[in-house]
Amino acid sequence: MKTILKSLNNLDSINSNPSKQDLKTALLSLDIDLKDIETELKSSKNKPYYRKLLYQNEDVELLVMNWSQLECAPHDHGSSQGWIKVLSGCSENTVYEIKENGLPSELFTKTHDKDQIFYAPKKGIHKMKAQKKSDLVTLHLYSPPISGMKVYDLEKCSVCVVSDDCGAWWPDEQRQKLREIQLNA
Incomplete structure (x- = not known):
């Protein structure tokens, strides 16, 4: 981790409200690979992934995620945009659109x-x-830091706005459920 601290400080220079290209350039310029963050990885403990915040300021956040064999729930990133880099393994990424019923x-x-x-x-x-x-291990750079993420349960036709410390799964703890909405089937 010590070897990447200098490159993480480069994230301080990203301006507020960076463009899609600014974020991509910043992520690539970090030049972080698996050996740089191996000590930060832990087991996911029956979740789709374990996540570790590596860096955060008002404008950006950088996370590393160590994936289990479970898939995460469909989710958005609130008002954030970002880039994801595969550090090891192979990721299957499924993209969705919202239908009239909100699902x-x-x-x-x-x-x-x-x-x-x-x-x-x-x-x-x-x-x-x-x-x-x-x-699978992935590196994620988002701007602004993720807040107000929505997680979908397609079987229950529900969506939940989750707390910032919850991942992309239906919350186990009531305090992580900021708002739950029942959608039309």
């Missing part, structure tokens, strides 16, 4: 291999998982 409908699934990056737009809905038997 997400699957559009397509794309596979992303090691060293590939992909964009997560504001209000875009997606879910991710490690491809079978893949040791």
